[in-house]
Amino acid sequence: MMSRLVWGLVDFSSRLLAQDECEAVRGDLAEAGVSGGAALVDILGLVARRQAALWLDGAPWLALAGIVVPLGVLLSHVSRWWAYGWAIDAFIYLNRWTWAMTVENPGFRGLLVAAALRDLVSGLALIGWSWTSGFALGALSRRTLWITAPLFLAVVLGATVGTTTTARANELNAAVFEVPLYGVLFPRLLRALFVLLPAWLGMRRSLRQPALSWRSTAIVAGVIIGLTWWAGRGLELAMVFGRQPVHPGSISLPLLHLLPLVAIWPAGFMVATAIHRRVHHRSHLRIPS
Amino acid sequence: MLGEFEYLLLTAAARLGNEAYGAAIRQEIEAATGRACSIGALYTTLDRLEAKGLLRTWMGEATAQRGGRARRMVQITAKGTHEAAAFYQAVMQVSRGVAWTVK
Numbered sequence: 262m263m264s265r266l267v268w269g270l271v272d273f274s275s276r277l278l279a280q281d282e283c284e285a286v287r288g289d290l291a292e293a294g295v296s297g298g299a300a301l302v303d304i305l306g307l308v309a310r311r312q313a314a315l316w317l318d319g320a321p322w323l324a325l326a327g328i329v330v331p332l333g334v335l336l337s338h339v340s341r342w343w344a345y346g347w348a349i350d351a352f353i354y355l356n357r358w359t360w361a362m363t364v365e366n367p368g369f370r371g372l373l374v375a376a377a378l379r380d381l382v383s384g385l386a387l388i389g390w391s392w393t394s395g396f397a398l399g400a401l402s403r404r405t406l407w408i409t410a411p412l413f414l415a416v417v418l419g420a421t422v423g424t425t426t427t428a429r430a431n432e433l434n435a436a437v438f439e440v441p442l443y444g445v446l447f448p449r450l451l452r453a454l455f456v457l458l459p460a461w462l463g464m465r466r467s468l469r470q471p472a473l474s475w476r477s478t479a480i481v482a483g484v485i486i487g488l489t490w491w492a493g494r495g496l497e498l499a500m501v502f503g504r505q506p507v508h509p510g511s512i513s514l515p516l517l518h519l520l521p522l523v524a525i526w527p528a529g530f531m532v533a534t535a536i537h538r539r540v541h542h543r544s545h546l547r548i549p550s
Numbered sequence: 551m552l553g554e555f556e557y558l559l560l561t562a563a564a565r566l567g568n569e570a571y572g573a574a575i576r577q578e579i580e581a582a583t584g585r586a587c588s589i590g591a592l593y594t595t596l597d598r599l600e601a602k603g604l605l606r607t608w609m610g611e612a613t614a615q616r617g618g619r620a621r622r623m624v625q626i627t628a629k630g631t632h633e634a635a636a637f638y639q640a641v642m643q644v645s646r647g648v649a650w651t652v653k
Contacts, residue, residue: 281609281622286589288612288619289573306590314594 267297274301277308277407315405324401324409327530331523332394333416335496336387336456341421342499343383344451345428348443350376352436386492387455389485390524395463397527400471400534410464417456427502471534478535485528493521552637556604558583559595560634563605563624571610571621572596596624604630 271290275283286307290300315321354373362369394413402409428434429444438444473481497517552560562578563570572592579587599605610621626634 281620282593284619285572285609285622286593288616288621289576289589291617291619292573292615293576303589306588307593310590310594 264297267301271297271300271304274304274308277404278304278311279404282307282311312405312408321402321405321409324398324405325412328394328398328401328527329409329413329416332390332527333413334420335500335520335523336391336394336460337417337420337452339390339496339499340387340417340452340456341448342426342428342502343380343387343495344448345426345434345438346383347380347451348447349428349434349437350380351447352440352443356440382488382491383495384455386488386495386524387451388459389481389488390527391456391459392463393481393485393525393527393531395460395465396467397463397530398460399464399467400530403468403471406464406468413460414457417452417460472538473531473535475535475539478531482528482532485525489521489525493524496520496524551640552604552633555591555595556599557634557637559592559599560604560626560630563626564631564634566624570624572624573616573621575624593622596622599630602629603627604633 271287275287278286286304290303295303354376364370398409398413399406429438472478497520500517500520558579559575562575562582565578566574572589576587576589576592579592596605596607600607605624605626607622607624610623612618612620
């Protein structure tokens with residue numbers, strides 16, 4: 262039983278090695294007939310050396326400093342801010358739904374359509390930012406993803422701990438957030454479905470294919486820029502009103518205007534990678550005169 | 551100039567000739583030095599020596615003895631032979647006239 266567990270750990274840790282190296286090392290250990298414990302010590306020693314070597318490169322650090330921390334914090338706050346906003350919208354239009362008031366009243370109907378459109382664009386933007394963040398994270402830290410991905414998850418889940426939003430703190434909204442669906446389930450569900458799931462899919466995609474085709478990249482970048490143009494204001498609002506208590510003077514407004522750039526930089530990274538690949542590919546195809 | 555472990559690895563690979571691969575080199579080094587040779591030290595040094603052009607490696611065939619897994623075969627290059635010879639000459643040179651006696 263114990264031996265099976267140790268060999269299971271050997272199996273798991275050897276997957277962190279490159280495929281050929283894993284094959285050769287596991288073969289060497291089988292040939293030497295070492296015990297599970299000795300094999301585990303050997304594998305972990307090699308994995309530690311390989312990981313240390315990977316972290317000597319700048320890419321995993323760029324993934325940490327460029328994606329995990331800034332986008333983790335940003336997506337964490339924006340998802341909560343919008344979750345509460347959507348909760349209020351849903352409460353107003355669904356819990357108080359009457360045909361006469363909501364559909365037959367032109368003024369109210371206009372507000373409903375505007376709210377639905379705003380929430381739809383916000384949701385798509387959140388999915389887009391999360392997917393491109395996951396993609397860039399996977400591309401930048403392919404073999405260190407087992408460290409950077411859980412850190413990204415921890416930042417997304419933990420960045421808002423101990424704070425609340427103006428919407429949540431406002432007593433006028435108390436009726437909304439007393440409902441567990443809106444106060445508890447909604448923010449968690451939205452974060453899971455609109456941030457964590459797309460980010461995970463983005464990582465998976467980049468592990469399979471580190472750079473998309475030129476056309477796909479252009480489409481993704483265009484969509485992200487468009488969505489950011491529509492919904493980018495929410496980033497500033499989320500960081501100002503979506504994080505209470507706010508210390509007066511602690512937030513520099515000119516810097517907050519740069520938040521949309523933070524949100525679209527993973528898409529920019531994808532474009533840069535696609536351009537690099539295209540130029541590199543062409544230079545290889547060129548026939549020397 | 552080679553390091554001590556690099557020299558040991560190149561010498562073990564030279565001694566093994568066509569049968570030079572990870573586990574066999576490790577066994578040679580352990581038998582010669584009487585010390586344990588970790589897989590981590592062995593494989594990272596193999597990579598370093600290959601990057602320096604002192605040896606080349608490739609994946610060999612799988613054997614039943616290894617649980618159907620392939621071996622990473624090793625062959626010293628001419629540059630590797632030259633560097634190992636230079637290291638050996640330096641050790642011989644510096645040892646001339648010195649009698650190592652343990653009192």
